[in-house]
Amino acid sequence: xxxxxxxxxxxxxxxxxxxxxxxALNALNKALLDELSHFIxxxxxxxxxxxxxxxxxxxxxxxAGADIKEFASFNGEQGERLAAEGQVNxxxxxxxxxxxxxxxxxxxxxxxxxxxxxxxxxxxxxxNAKMGLPxxxxxxxxxxxxxxxxxxxIGKGRAMQAIMTAEMFSAERALEIGLVNxxxxxxxxxxxxxxxxxxxxxxxxxxxxxxxKAVNDSDKEYGFETEIKSFxxxxxxxxxxxxxxxxxxxxxxxxx
Numbered sequence: 001x002x003x004x005x006x007x008x009x010x011x012x013x014x015x016x017x018x019x020x021x022x023x024a025l026n027a028l029n030k031a032l033l034d035e036l037s038h039f040i041x042x043x044x045x046x047x048x049x050x051x052x053x054x055x056x057x058x059x060x061x062x063x064a065g066a067d068i069k070e071f072a073s074f075n076g077e078q079g080e081r082l083a084a085e086g087q088v089n090x091x092x093x094x095x096x097x098x099x100x101x102x103x104x105x106x107x108x109x110x111x112x113x114x115x116x117x118x119x120x121x122x123x124x125x126x127x128n129a130k131m132g133l134p135x136x137x138x139x140x141x142x143x144x145x146x147x148x149x150x151x152x153x154i155g156k157g158r159a160m161q162a163i164m165t166a167e168m169f170s171a172e173r174a175l176e177i178g179l180v181n182x183x184x185x186x187x188x189x190x191x192x193x194x195x196x197x198x199x200x201x202x203x204x205x206x207x208x209x210x211x212x213k214a215v216n217d218s219d220k221e222y223g224f225e226t227e228i229k230s231f232x233x234x235x236x237x238x239x240x241x242x243x244x245x246x247x248x249x250x251x252x253x254x255x256x
Contacts, residue, residue: 013134024064028067087145103116107126147163214230
């Protein structure tokens with residue numbers, strides 16, 4: 001599939017995916033969401049892709065939110081469908097990707113943009129990043145998982161305040177409260193994300209996929225069961241045999 005709103009570049013196992021609507025500050029419209037959904041689905045089976053980096057075109061914005069013009073006239077039923085389809089087809093799909101997804105947050109990450117970054121497995125931000133959930137200023141609440149993921153990252157009280165006030169976090173504040181993992185200069189954002197991705201590609205992709213599943217289940221009552229079963233499953237995989245053999249032979253593993 002050729003994309004009109006995504007730029008995809010795959011190098012050495014790392015897929016750099018650029019959300020490419022700079023004229024709209026990369027706002028999420030239906031076409032962009034459909035393309036992102038398609039890419040994430042395809043990437044799960046693409047052996048050339050080991051890690052995914054999501055970023056926005058230009059220096060001003062990761063994603064400045066959803067394209068309000070597309071839903072300004074919706075009724076309640078349409079709004080509910082919008083949220084449900086977005087979460088199932090994109091945001092949950094990103095969160096549950098067996099390939100690690102890193103959000104390289106350059107500039108504004110507002111509304112759906114922050115929600116997309118939160119659905120990613122972790123976030124690296126540039127110093128000019130501004131993050132927030134301004135939906136209450138439109139008479140709405142976050143609808144792409146913001147009310148669920150933000151409390152897990154920064155705590156219930158901070159999440160409540162951020163959502164109710166629609167305040168924006170600077171990159172430094174986001175780092176302080178655990179919303180992002182690191183803050184780097186804009187020119188170093190993609191190089192740093194690629195550096196992290198390269199470290200990931202050297203490790204067992206089978207183990208990483210199971211780790212993602214176990215961590216995602218950590219707030220569920222069956223989280224420990226997921227970990228235990230995943231741990232046992234990995235003993236029967238070739239990567240375990242290669243990893244332990246490499247350790248004993250004092251060499252670096254060569255995972256397939």
